[in-house]
Amino acid sequence: MNKKILKNFQQIATPIGFEAKKGKDMQKILVISDASIIIEGEKIEFVGKTEEMHKLYNEKDYQVIDMTGKTAIPGFVDSHTHFIFGGYRADEFGMRLRGKSYMEIMNAGGGIISSVKDTREASLEELTEAGKKRLLSMLSFGVTSVEGKSGYGLDKETELKQLRAMKNLDGLTPIEISKTFLGAHAVPKDYVGREDEFIDYMIEEVLPIVKEENLAEFCDVFCEEKVFDIEQSKRLLTAAKNKGFKIKMHADEIVPIGGSKLAVDMKAISADHLLQITDEHIKLMANSNTIATLLPGTAYSLKEDFADARKLIDSGCAVALATDLNPGSCYTESIPLIISLAALYMNMMPEEILTALTLNGAAAIDRASEIGSLEKGKQADINVIDAPSYEFLTYHIAVNSIEKVFKKGKLAYERRDYINV
Template sequence: MSLLIENASQVVTCHTKGRKFKAGKFQSEIGLLKNTSIYTDGGRIKWIGNKLPARFKSGKMKKIDARGKCVLPGFIDSHTHLVFAGSRADEFSMRIKGRTYEQIAKAGGGIISTVKATRKASKAELIELALKRIISSVSFGVTTIEAKSGYGLDTASELKMLEVISELNSELPVDIYSTFLGAHAYPKDKTRSEYLEEILYEMIPQIAKRDLATFIDAFCEKNYFSVADTKKIFMQGIKFGLVPKLHTNQFYSIGGIEAAIECGAISVDHLEVMKPSDIKALINSGIIAVVFPAVSYFLDIPYAPARKMIESKIPVAIATDFNPGSAMSENIQLSMSMAVHMLKMNVEEVINAVTINAAAALGISHNVGSIETGKQADMVIFDTPNYNDLLYHFGINQAEAVIKRGEVIYG
């Protein structure tokens, strides 16, 4: 059935004009249309304008009256860790009372506690937990999600996590892109060299053979994975057809940016600690800089220098980094609000950061991330006539209807 969204007060198209992403001054361009209708059929946008042409009026059609409302492209959360078991709420309470990371780890907290719970959980249990999180994410306007492994840290458990993501992607209307993050941390039950060998010669070949991931990721940080080991992991992943993305520069600048550029990464994520040389290296690289204001808020660490990167013509995207240890929120609208106030991004830059630039961080901006004829019909209708209200009236969810491939999936 076709869909006609009629008479929207505003349509924020985020039009690309043939570009894969928006950088510099173009990140403020949103392609605003007023009193506009949108016609979709077969899951794609067929027409945008004021009066529907006669050729589109035959056959069954669902109509949505969007008077007094604004329509945006479906949001894309390009970095999440939504598959995990267990809770770290007690650890959170300990941290805000002044306990150090080392003290929390000794008390059984930290990433290893999530690894233990995730290893123990069945696939059915992980699917049930992740499904609730995805439904919540969609309610805030997300139509495409990236999800990582990384809480297994052994071959069987990493495969289990990726199988969960694959099954959810096949069963749900949203698109879920899978990332292998075996290099998230080192497990306690193996030496570093043993675990690196397992990633390179057991995990990656099996994941590629079963087509369980599109991307490969690593946490390139002091005390985690070195630049040299990150390069080894990425080159092996590339050999097996996986596209690199990189966690880097969260706490230290150790050369992760250069490694990402050398290995042809599609995005670099976190970037709370950026030297001038790191920013300079990203200019004209074509790599998307993905930032997480919710992580900085939750951990009380510096915010990524998004303003400086935008002024340096680096394309910036925003994601939630939803995870149990540093950003337990799937509310992408909250991250958007934080970006305006804490990253000093303007509203238009933020909107592009969760639509077209977020799509580019997954290599899919040719298909989603903007409202343009021929693109997939992924949109959100908000109960306000003015897109500025989305971040002005913060702390509430104004998403009235979430549309995926021309079908209403929420609202």
């Protein structure tokens, strides 16, 4: 049996609980100095003072790893990504630097539709191998669980191919993958003006196979002006919910058409982006169990105003943070960048950021009962920071401080020392 003592941490910092933290409770984290963690199998057996550990457990029964000077936090949960895709869109990034807006690029044939072409042309094996490389990069940033979406097919064959690539990746890396069907990510060229027919196609032709093959846990939709309106989004999500899918939404990113309200009405697990959410709908979210997942990397990449994290939190919402890794509007898997943007441009406190990337991220993929915090009985997903305090996550600006990652109690990543220095 896998039995370890991670001993002598200078500090352990973690939110506590089995559901998302809302509002001011996001700042309430447990901080323990001179601390140790005991792992038995895939689970955490003990978290507490090293002196207390010595009273209760015999070190001779365990593999002991000294963590003097280090800090332990929960593994990060990246709860919104599009990491399976074909091709890249570096040219579009240059176009944006020259002043073109995301919508202008999309209307000119770029954007999501460009990635659709490349993803349709990629083989299942190519998508799987590219996805594996991206997952291993995420692991180096401390990500132990990730949500991945389809959405670069917009047809039956390619949507299923993306989801099958994610299924192929289960067990090929230490990262656990929560899979989301996002067939309604954009309107394909041959359905422009026939968006209702496209929703029918997704409901009648694609959703049943996704369910039959158990390819996804969630269904998502890009609810946005000139993409899918409220009624179209509701129809797709209702059909998905009736088949047993949990619900997520891209909501109120560009125009405040009320996607966040629909998310609350449908009891969605999360509503994501929310750059344009109204005060009225913030109140609705605060009184619901829907997680507000914010994606600062996308606003940064698009040079847009950031979502108002401070207002959302102060109003009582549960806020999660994620990368939105994708080939167009946010090509990054850098958790340190997300942390810095949240701290410096979204006015989030270090404790709120830690909660948003761990326990609330876990809640955004409906896994808060199993992961997202360091406490007895939870899965042993642990990040070791090469620093004496969790506050170095925000203080050491945009730098990766992750030294070791444990996934299900096993060492999954370790940063190597420089060679010949």
